[in-house]
Amino acid sequence: MCTGAMLLLISVFLFYHTTPALPSHNGSVLIPRTFSGHFIMVTDEPVDYVDLSAVDDVSGDGDSGSELKPQSVKRHHHHPSKLYFVSEETKEFLQGHLATALIPTIYTLVFIISVPLNLVAAVMFVHRIRPRKPAVIYMLNLACSDLLFGLLLPFKITYHYHGNNWIYGSFLCRAVTAAFHCNMYCSVLLMTCIGADRFLAVVYPMKSLTWRSPQTAAAVCAAMWLVSLGGIFPLLISDQTIYLSDLGITTCHDVQDVEKLQAFYLYFFPIYSSVFFFIPLIITAICYIRVIQALAAANVDNRSKKTRAIVMTVVVLLVFVVCFTPTNVILMAHYVQMSHSSNDCSYKAYLLSLCVSSISCCLDPVLYYYGSSQCQKQVTAMLRCRRLTRADSSSETRSSRTSGSTISSRSSKMENIHAGLGSQYNRLNLKH
Template structure:
């Protein structure tokens, strides 16, 4: 297909789609992570080895969520960045730290669960909180080194102010595609396979061991479902469509066009919204691993149901309104 017949890519889709998603993620993410981190810090003495990774997972989410309002302004203004080129790169760097840091800490949680369940006698007393802290530091270091090259790619087009590309401009897109594929392999594919291998082995081990506590089996299955949800909804679509979109830009630069370019671009923008949801969905790991939070959540939900039921009765005339108002206060 020649260049004149190339379909027009709908670049304005991101301006309509991303801002509402970012606002939702910002609100839900701050509330969920703030609540989860507060509970973890209040029970710091009770923290196990795995919860050190959970704590770092929450810190990675908070780091990214603090940059979301600037992205909301950017897309509301029609992709016009007013905060400077340096802060643009910092914002994108924080996104990469959150994304690959989250994947790294989820992988660490999976490995620890695997060792504790399948090889408990080998690791008993050998893995301490100090080890978890050291491993967490290594995860931060590796993710930072892995994401640092992204900051050296141009985030503007021909040095014109106003743009803040997620990747880079078209002049460097071929090199960036190679970098993105390498980061996808090391930062996503390998950790994903490790996570699947660990929990696959855990599930097989628990099913074969008749003496294993049923509660432990249920908790492991729930955590496996949470991780599958995170990877399937947030991580897999993003990496697939990001690299396909970069490939389409490479082909366009080579004057090779195809009808699927627009569809891939829109799918990539949707996957960008979905990958941000990891900051709001990661607290599911808190809820799974901390019974205190679960108990608090049940109490809050029960109180909310009672309040709404009393308000409904008051509105229907079955309960005096003043009494219902006193009970709500």
């Protein structure tokens, strides 16, 4: 909580007290974290126009004649406007297949897979699993964070499919951008909490009983949400939309006003990435390495379970590193090189790595939720209930079919008997 509050205060201070952007060596203006763009002030030439109300009759003989007074000619000045421009390489990327086809396709697949999985996981944690242990509370919050992240993806999908043109307004762009980063980094913090909880449960099982309580887990999760919301507050109050007149599109967060945000982002995102990823990465790596060491040194009769636990721990750590490390490393590298050259390639790599990091929403349900023994029992019970209901319904239909066939056969036999009796009665009548 203290770290998030400090980050919020520093971000607001930098936002209102930053210096103007400095030009690079080649004269172009640099924009950190986004594509390089610059604007020029466009002012139209003064236009003379005639004030017809000032026309005066100056002829002495009464003839209708007119002459313009000097004050009747006025000069109208247009207000200056900003026209933003980006490099040709950036134009090709914004309108190319990579940004308008590949990236939204990946987001679409993530949306289709992650939303149902996380929704089922959240419902299962709320209604099925009892008692609610600390690990369950952490995983419930992680499922909610991944679910909210997935529900925001349609905005990103339509934005990229429409040629990186934002059509939902400035406020919604700020809200979606802030919520997008909030849910992503909140997932990182919650994964760190799960790693720390497993570390305490495996390495210090007895000493950590007083710490690992449901109340403590709920308080920690609330703190993670508040810290994440505080971290994205500067994104929520700063404008994120820029209209590119030469492309005819309005970008959302991809191009920024240099004079307003260059120095602010220069300090904000390194601090943001360090607090919300690199520090959690170190904590998570230490916790999982210690868990692997403790499991390897443990004397367990069932070696298959021991091997499975070690493999699951290694896979969870690898997924955490592979999904989120490239995005944040590229982000930090962008700031290192920005004082030397204005290069848009780093932001292209950032957008692609951001797609890779979104895949974690699909992997989290498999690794965290359905990978635990308690969740497996609940899923198996749910599947068994469905199978039992299907079996009962099929048996009922079979019994009804057999009973119906029995009744029909009996009725046909009775009809045959009555027909035989009727024929015999007719024969008797004919004889008599």
